[in-house]
Amino acid sequence: MTESNSQSRVRFQPLRRLAPFAWKYKGLVLAALASLVVASLATLSLPILVRGFVDRGISENNIADVNHYTALLVLAVVVLALMSASRYYFVIILGERVVNDLRTAVFAKLTLLSPAFYDRVRSGEIVSRLTADATQIRSAVGASASMALRNFLLFAGAAVMMVVTSPRMSLLVLGAIPFIVIPLVLLGRWVRRRQRFAQDRLADSSAFATEAIGSMRILQSFTQEERAKSVFSSNIEAAFGAARASVRARAVLTAFAFFVIFTSIVAVLWYAAHDVTAGRLSAGALSQFVIYSTMAAAGLGGMSEVWGEISQASGSAERLFELLDEPVLVKNAQVVSPLVTASNLSVAFEGVDFHYPSSEERTVLSALSFAIAGGETVAIVGPSGAGKTTVFQLLMRFYDPERGRILLGGQPIGGLDLNALRSAIALVPQEPVIFAMSIADNIAMGREGAEREAIIEAARAAHAHDFIAQLPEGYDTMVGERGVTLSGGQRQRLAIARAILKDAPILLLDEATSALDAESERYVQLALADLMKGRTTIVIAHRLATVKKADRILVLEGGALVEQGTHDSLVTAGGLYARLAQLQFGMDDLGHDLDAP
Numbered sequence: 001m002t003e004s005n006s007q008s009r010v011r012f013q014p015l016r017r018l019a020p021f022a023w024k025y026k027g028l029v030l031a032a033l034a035s036l037v038v039a040s041l042a043t044l045s046l047p048i049l050v051r052g053f054v055d056r057g058i059s060e061n062n063i064a065d066v067n068h069y070t071a072l073l074v075l076a077v078v079v080l081a082l083m084s085a086s087r088y089y090f091v092i093i094l095g096e097r098v099v100n101d102l103r104t105a106v107f108a109k110l111t112l113l114s115p116a117f118y119d120r121v122r123s124g125e126i127v128s129r130l131t132a133d134a135t136q137i138r139s140a141v142g143a144s145a146s147m148a149l150r151n152f153l154l155f156a157g158a159a160v161m162m163v164v165t166s167p168r169m170s171l172l173v174l175g176a177i178p179f180i181v182i183p184l185v186l187l188g189r190w191v192r193r194r195q196r197f198a199q200d201r202l203a204d205s206s207a208f209a210t211e212a213i214g215s216m217r218i219l220q221s222f223t224q225e226e227r228a229k230s231v232f233s234s235n236i237e238a239a240f241g242a243a244r245a246s247v248r249a250r251a252v253l254t255a256f257a258f259f260v261i262f263t264s265i266v267a268v269l270w271y272a273a274h275d276v277t278a279g280r281l282s283a284g285a286l287s288q289f290v291i292y293s294t295m296a297a298a299g300l301g302g303m304s305e306v307w308g309e310i311s312q313a314s315g316s317a318e319r320l321f322e323l324l325d326e327p328v329l330v331k332n333a334q335v336v337s338p339l340v341t342a343s344n345l346s347v348a349f350e351g352v353d354f355h356y357p358s359s360e361e362r363t364v365l366s367a368l369s370f371a372i373a374g375g376e377t378v379a380i381v382g383p384s385g386a387g388k389t390t391v392f393q394l395l396m397r398f399y400d401p402e403r404g405r406i407l408l409g410g411q412p413i414g415g416l417d418l419n420a421l422r423s424a425i426a427l428v429p430q431e432p433v434i435f436a437m438s439i440a441d442n443i444a445m446g447r448e449g450a451e452r453e454a455i456i457e458a459a460r461a462a463h464a465h466d467f468i469a470q471l472p473e474g475y476d477t478m479v480g481e482r483g484v485t486l487s488g489g490q491r492q493r494l495a496i497a498r499a500i501l502k503d504a505p506i507l508l509l510d511e512a513t514s515a516l517d518a519e520s521e522r523y524v525q526l527a528l529a530d531l532m533k534g535r536t537t538i539v540i541a542h543r544l545a546t547v548k549k550a551d552r553i554l555v556l557e558g559g560a561l562v563e564q565g566t567h568d569s570l571v572t573a574g575g576l577y578a579r580l581a582q583l584q585f586g587m588d589d590l591g592h593d594l595d596a597p
């Protein structure tokens with residue numbers, strides 16, 4: 001017994017955590033409770049009035065009492081109707097409020113989580129928690145919780161009134177209860193296991209759908225539609241199968257509950273009929289007792305029905321609170337030191353070791369050290385997988401290194417305010433990320449609240465103004481999700497405009513590998529040249545022109561710095577860089593550009 005008690009405590013634990021969310025709306029909670037209690041009292045008064053109606057009115061042929069009790073019955077029903085309506089209203093509004101707050105809190109938490117979390121969890125899974133699970137909680141906090149409470153009050157009140165009406169018959173009913181309750185509890189567990197399984201299958205299918213929808217073009221280009229359809233439909237089929245099994249289980253539970261409860265009532269009624277015929281019980285008292293026992297039974301049945309929903313909601317709450325409890329790996333320092341503001345800042349890595357949290361055994365950077373002076377332009381080159389992008393990720397503190405220090409303007413970045421650190425860095429990624437909003441808003445992500453003039457100026461500097469001006473609604477043109485309605489070069493120039501608007505002292509540039517047409521390429525290069533002026537720039541270089549222009553080149557291999565120097569000195573040294581230059585930039589053995597005139 002204690003074990004099952006503690007089991008149910010654990011099972012409903014997540015729901016307790018909803019209490020502070022609900023208590024924020026004390027007024028609504030209290031109004032709902034008040035309506036609930038008054039409605040229950042009105043319901044419980046009905047059998048007493050019926051008894052009066054029968055015993056004083058009908059049985060004694062007293063029409064005045066018939067009228068009196070009829071009026072009281074109508075009054076009780078009016079109160080019941082009004083209070084039920086207000087309970088419904090308050091409770092539903094409360095559910096909506098709580099779930100909106102919970103969603104907002106979870107989303108806020110999601111914005112704090114570092115990429116290590118997103119490396120691990122599928123985005124569809126998170127979306128499913130934010131939508132399906134949240135909806136489940138909404139109906140639990142709203143309808144189910146109040147139903148459970150209503151049914152409980154009905155059951156408890158009716159049970160007390162049963163004893164008051166006829167202790168002898170109540171004793172009989174009491175004897176029947178274990179036969180009703182024990183099988184119901186066992187069946188209930190069986191139902192819950194099936195429900196949890198069904199929920200998980202549904203989450204699987206939505207995770208798959210989210211991924212597929214996000215990459216439909218790629219899917220189509222590899223003519224994978226059929227496979228995707230069959231994976232999705234088998235996922236859905238599995239979800240359906242699981243849901244059907246769960247519904248079947250519930251149907252069995254409901255049938256069983258109704259059967260045992262009402263059979264017991266009929267049995268009691270049969271027994272009581274003997275008392276009435278023997279004159280030991282009045283017809284009105286019997287009516288009253290029967291109505292109370294029906295109420296108690298309905299209350300009990302109702303509780304078992306919402307029990308399933310509430311425990312399902314508890315599972316959902318658990319899944320949402322799991323997100324809220326997710327540890328934030330990259331935290332703001334307890335005491336932050338202010339970042340020295342300068343138009344350009346130095347950058348240094350000192351003995352940095354790092355592996356990604358998702359693959360512990362693989363060292364990505366080992367004892368990496370380098371220093372970049374303020375205003376210097378440094379190119380990072382190296383074979384694929386050497387750790388070039390990882391350097392950027394660490395500098396922006398998306399991950400923290402295992403060992404060693406990273407300094408910005410001479411200060412360890414771990415001690416800086418995270419926002420101040422990231423505000424000091426403008427990143428132009430290889431694949432620019434464009435959101436489904438207007439062009440102006442996309443650029444304005446560089447600086448919140450930027451005026452239209454500043455946005456246009458940045459677009460001009462990024463050589464993007466002309467193409468934007470030709471769009472149907474200019475700067476207010478909405479771009480498709482992830483910028484699908486723009487060309488590669490246009491997307492890149494928007495990303496550059498964003499960085500120009502940000503006007504940060506450090507520029508991180510991940511040069512695009514995809515070939516642009518000559519004209520776009522020229523515009524992108526011009527825009528970048530403007531952007532780099534006077535800033536500390538680190539560029540992951542894929543172009544000969546870029547490495548040649550850089551003040552210094554760092555050559556990474558297997559997460560370690562293997563060479564550094566200028567293009568000419570490194571070509572002369574004849575090491576890894578010379579080989580890479582030959583392969584990647586199209587240089588011949590003698591160090592001449594293959595495509596130079």
Ligand SMILES: Nc1ncnc2c1ncn2[C@@H]1O[C@H](COP(=O)(O)OP(=O)(O)OP(=O)(O)O)[C@@H](O)[C@H]1O
Pocket residue numbers: 119356358359364382383384385386387388389390391
């Ligand atoms: N999020 C991640 N989780 C786990 N491992 C990762 C993650 N990102 C990168 N890696 C691994 O870390 C190593 C370095 O990756 P990184 O992206 O820094 O290489 P890179 O030099 O930028 O390569 P490329 O030129 O191909 O972009 C690779 O072996 C890669 O598999």
